[in-house]
Amino acid sequence: MGLIVQKFGGTSVRDRDRIFNVARIVADTHRAGNDVVVVVSAQGDTTDDLIAKAAEITHDPSAREMDMLLATGEQISISLLAMALNAIGCNAVSLTGWQAGFHTDRAYTKARISRMDTERISSELERNRVVVVAGFQGIDKLDDITTLGRGGSDTSAVAIAASLHADRCQIYTDVEGVYTADPRKVPRAKKLEEITFDEMLELASLGAQVLNNRSVELAKKFNVPLEVLSSLNPIPGTIVKEATNVEGMLIKGVAKDADISVISIMNVPDVPGMSFKVFGLMAQKSINVDVILQSTGRDGNKDLSFTVATGDAEMAVKVLEENKSRFGGTEITRDDSCAKVSIVGAGMQSHSGVASSMFEALANNDINIKMISTSEIKVSVILAKKDADRAVSAIHDMLIH
């Protein structure tokens, strides 16, 4: 008896049968006495098909026209889902991003929501209709269509839930919740009942890819309780919320991110301000730097290594080469053969033994650690990509029982 926002990804609406499966979940929630807003992504491969159409025309389409093109994907999904809901006797109406009141900045293909105008959604809910909203899209102040970028539909769902003070925002996926490790790789991985926003943020950024990071940040900011659950198996999923059970597990998950590159600069003069110059260049190009290792060098020099997403590596090397004179350094190298393996858990703050258990598990399996990074709720190690899956299993077996 409340307001529930439900989000379904592209796989969940990929064909007729899956659309009716979603319609039944939504209709059941509505019949149980809840107001329901549904956010859907584009069907299955629709977005890829549209990108292929654009690629046939030009390899350098304007971002504005790409957004115009891609926004059709969700518009197709919402109309089909509304038809399916109506067909099973559940009164529904579909709304595009702009109709639903998503106002964004003008950063086409990766826009950020600047304002939600929920008047239309509210008036449809008052008429006891299920409101089916196109995720991933909005309009800027000139009324041009924008898209929110990868995983944007999660963000759309959380933004609606936050604006309408929804009782819960359910993110339906093809997994049954958040696991302590990738269940396809680690058979002993367990589904978590609960996890905190911060833990989820660390897991998402570490490559667990269950939830889009921006959506979790937004949920944390407005304290919107999230639930990650399966659209195919109707059992409780994982709740993501502010405070979690203190009696719960110390470690919430072990995650692998193989999409990293290690950039190294050799023989940087060891004088103040050099790191700032290097990382300032990265920031200017919007390149996120993750783990940083600074070696004590010889002869007044040091070596500087850091990781970036592999997609940013080429740009990072290019910018560094162009500006080498500003920070010195004799050589810039790039290494794509590494992966990052991390453990996440709010409980580890007060348990110093956790990190050493992790290192023990790796040592027992003859896995070499190249770099280490720690935060209050996370320990990450950089190691050879070929060892990563073995490392995840070994750490999981050691730390999660």
Next chain:
Amino acid sequence: MGLIVQKFGGTSVRDRDRIFNVARIVADTHRAGNDVVVVVSAQGDTTDDLIAKAAEITHDPSAREMDMLLATGEQISISLLAMALNAIGCNAVSLTGWQAGFHTDRAYTKARISRMDTERISSELERNRVVVVAGFQGIDKLDDITTLGRGGSDTSAVAIAASLHADRCQIYTDVEGVYTADPRKVPRAKKLEEITFDEMLELASLGAQVLNNRSVELAKKFNVPLEVLSSLNPIPGTIVKEATNVEGMLIKGVAKDADISVISIMNVPDVPGMSFKVFGLMAQKSINVDVILQSTGRDGNKDLSFTVATGDAEMAVKVLEENKSRFGGTEITRDDSCAKVSIVGAGMQSHSGVASSMFEALANNDINIKMISTSEIKVSVILAKKDADRAVSAIHDMLIH
């Protein structure tokens, strides 16, 4: 050196090559110093594919959701065409129906334009951009997406041309203009240089199907000069305008409409008001009645026959059967074996010999006439469907040299 509106149908933008062909036509027009607004339909089979998607979900989709679904077709076309124009160095921006300012009534799937707000189009033209507009679509006063129905993109183009006082509205098709008869059936058919709005209206309603009737009505109302021409063969097409060359041909065309049904009511009492009752019923159901034949009956009765579009015939018979008691009549029949063949030309008003020449051509070919209807610029005959193509050829040979 003016403002030109160019409309391209779905065949003209069906794939990459055809999109670039259209882009070149548009860019050439723009480079010649003209402001250009381009209206496009959905690509090739897109609309049919979308209709098939809806049919998988339900056989009775709400009209509102169908419009939401179908409007994506043109949105895909406009973004791809804008990308193609940009790719060949012609600065272009795409606008959906609502962005372009098409305000309509709420008659989903067959909406009528109530108002054009051309502010956005004008401001883009001032920036020297080609404006690529989605045809066929608009929004109603609640900001819901509507579509204009069959041939709606022609209407969109004419509405823009009328609102912006364009110098010409060019309708690009897969034929080179308006012909005196269907050139696939009548090898001697000639392309017309000019035709009046009224003649074009008669030809369109007679099944020539080059231009949508509503678009011609709108062009006539606001005196927008139309040109029908080919997107594949860059030669002058046919100009549709108010006054035409008085020295021109008497007869502008011979057209066939095979999509008709003859409804007959036998033995209607021959008292005043009976026709009104019958045709009032048809009007209530929005069924257009075309040729009407009333026979002098016996015993104070008469037989009433009229033609309707075959798609309306079932409804017409049903309504008449249900209300038979109101107008009498012993029997209601439906005959789908007929076709209508017509000659059109403003010049025939003052030439009484035209109709008799038409009848002579039919008599010479042993083709029987079942019903006759005349207007100031048209003579139509109803005859057996199997004779229709032969009739068109015979009349064309007799009247158009």
